[in-house]
Each structure stands twice: as structure tokens, then as C-alpha cells.
Amino acid sequence: MANRYEHIADDLRRHIVVGTWLAGDRLPAEQELAARYKVSTPTLRNALEVLQSEGLIEKRHGSGNFVRRPGQRMVYANTRLHGTEQRAATNAAVSVRCDSRTVEADGQLSLLLGVDVGSLVTEYVFVGHQGTSPRSLARIYVPHAVARLGVPRANESVWGDGVRELLSAAGVRVARTTERVTARFPTTIEAQTLHITTRSPVLAMERVSTDATERVVEGALLVLPGDRTEILFTTGSAPERLEAAR
Template identity: 35%
Template sequence: MSSEEFAPPKYAQIVQAIRQRIADGTYPPGSLLPSETQLVREFNVSRPTVVRALQVLQLRGTIEREHGKGSFVKAAPPVSEEQNTRPGRAVLDRAEVDENGSPIDAGTVPAPAHVAKLLGLSEQSPVMRRRVLFRESERPIDLVTIWCPAEVAEGTDLGDDEALAVGVRQHLQSAKGIKLQHVAERLSARHPSADEAKLLGLRKTAPVLGVLASVFNGGGRPVLIVDLVLPGDLHELEDAYSL
């Protein structure tokens, strides 16, 4: 078994390389990063891979991206909760078309007991379920399932079988005027279900990280449940906080 099987996905390698260059002063605060085209050539990857790496750096507060100008290194700010890396928040801001996301299924189904409880609904109430598999160089790297009350999903594209061009958070705000305010996450280390193992190409005994996130609107009502499954050999979660 080669070490390449356990190498991080390519976008994560780009993130690591850029962060190292920022740390060693190659890219000082305020400097302009190489263009997406230059990064594609340097790392020999696709443009969506570079875009995802830059999105991760932006979400971590490492860079600022300005349309038509490029990506700039930010000065190191004091650590705040808003700048911490949160898996649920990252999922809400991912544009499926830019990150090789393929919808597996999308449609109205009866709410499972645990989803109904988290959404404050009666069991078997109609909910929109959207499942999307993300790949890196054709290898599955994570599986996202989004659950949403049927009346909230009505008038949105969450039930479409086409990849979304913008993140779920932006789409809900533009389509329904729903502003997502905060997320409560629960992280678990476990084995995949039979269905998850099949979709992610994993052994049934392989370790995965499961992130179950409840997403609330401004009125404190849960409007989304995000179930994120991450193969344990491909992902690590990072956080930073003040003491």
C-alpha cells in the first residue's frame, strides 16, 4: 500500500503550501497571491481544486478575495469566534458546481425521527432531503446530506438534481429572504453506514468523522440540518480560540 493512498486531497495540500509560504514571509501581509491560473500550473491541478483551496483560506480568515483583483494575504487579526474553522459553516458556503459536487438525490421524504426532533417537527413530517457527494480527482472526499422543512424548501432549488451554483446560505437568502444566523454542531468518530461506505468507497470498518449541524434563522428556529461525513484518512479538523 503506497503512501499516496493516505495523502491529503490536493486542495488541502495547496492550502498547506500557501499557509507555509505566508508563515515564512514568502507571501507577506497585504501581498497578492499568484493568480488561479498560475496556481493551476504550479500544482498541476484543476481550477475547481484551486478555487476550493482559496475558499478554505478565505473561510479561515487567512486571505481576502476581491472579484477582478485576486486574493490578498490578510494581516494576522486577533482570534475571534467568527474566524474559527467550522465544518457546518463551510458546507453552507460551498458552491457545488465549483467543488466537483454531484447531487445523489434530492426530493421530499418523511422526516426520520432524529431529523424531526432536531427540526422541531412531528415524526414523518415532509422534509426536503438533498444529498451531495464531493470528489477530488474522482475520489470521493465527503458526503453532505441537507434536511429542510418542506415549506422552507418550497421555492428554492434544494430539490433540483443539478449542482448549485452558489452556497446554500446565499441561495436561501436570495430565494426566500432567509438569513441563517447560527449553527450548533455535534462531532462524532464512527464507522460509516453501509450506504455511506458504498458512496465514499470505504470499508465498513473504516473510520469517518460525522458532523451533525443544526442551522438556525434569526428567530432562533432550526431551518436546516446538515449531516457531513468525512473519511478519517482524508480530513483533519482545525480550530483556534482565545483563552
């Protein structure tokens, strides 16, 4: 037997499908909906979380719940060909906002960057939007012991490529980059930033870049909503290596 919140989710879903609320519309306030269905606010929120997990609505903190616009599935392509790292590309227009600040490394950053807890680190936070909907969250970290960098001039890449350009300009050369992609549930802060529920899976990438001495010069944590995202990696061999293999 279905729970009460599941019946409410079914009814709310029907209203969205038939066009009672159109894409971009704000749903009635949670208190109003709870009164309409004669349930408690927690029960109503359980129903809303079902629709959030399905990608039908998004919660904008401080503003309410909105019907999500039909967004196309986005492919994030991180291409490395012939030893040259190219700028990441997407198949849809995305605007990127970047903020930066100095933070002290906690336990997680200490392990990621290979620095002592409490070491000063520059944190860059890139949030990509498709229209009004946030689609990506990237946090890039550079230890002060490596370089003291400014703010990237152009915030075009959801991967934070502008930080790489700043490192290069400061004379820091990346020799190796290791990337690990996992599927998991978002943290509360990640869910709030991406306007999703903590029950909605995300694709999480951890990227660590080192120089020729194997010192970590940059660490990155990228989070993408799992319902509309693909990550595409393309690699190629240098021509001379192909010749040697023949």
C-alpha cells in the first residue's frame, strides 16, 4: 500500500504533466500545499523530494519549489590529444560564476593536496548554470606553498581551466593529472547549490595534478547532477608512439 506522500507526489506530478504548472512556474508554498492535502509539512516535503529526485522540480532555497525547465542532457568532454590539454566543452550553453577565497586545509584537503592540516590554500568555486538552473559545482584548490594566484579573467570552463592557466603563467608546470569519477549522493551543501535533493545521485570527480617532482600543485572536486550528465573522456597517442608500435 502506497504511503500518503506517494499519493501526493502522484497528484503533483499529474498537475505538472497536464500543464497546471508550466516550466519555470513556482509551486504554491509548502504550507499551502500541506493544508490543501491535509498533511503535515514533513509529509508534504517527502512528496516534493520524490519529484525533485525525478528531476521534475527544483528547490531554490529562500524562493520555493519550481517546475524544472526541460534541459537537454549535457556531455562534459575533457579531451586530451597528442599530449595537449584542450579546454573542456559541453553540448549546451552554460554560464559559469567563479568565487575565490583563502581557506585553511582541513583533513580532507590535507589528504587531497598532500599538505599539513591548517596550511593556507586558495579555493576557487565554479558554479555552472544552464539558464537559471545550476548544472555543475567545481571546487579547485591550490596550496599557497605552490603559488599565490589571482582570479581567472575568463570563467568559461566548468572544470576551472582558468586556474590551470594561472598556474602556467606563474611558472608551475603540470606533469601528471589523475582523475577519479564516482557516483554517490550529494552532501547537503552540494544539494543546496545544485538545487537537488540529497537523495538525487551525482557524478563526483576528484582531480589531482602534480609537477615533475610529484608535488601536488592543484586539487579539484567536481560535482554534476547524475540525471542529465555524461562525462566523456577522449585520449590519443602521440604520432611517434604510434610509429614505434608498428
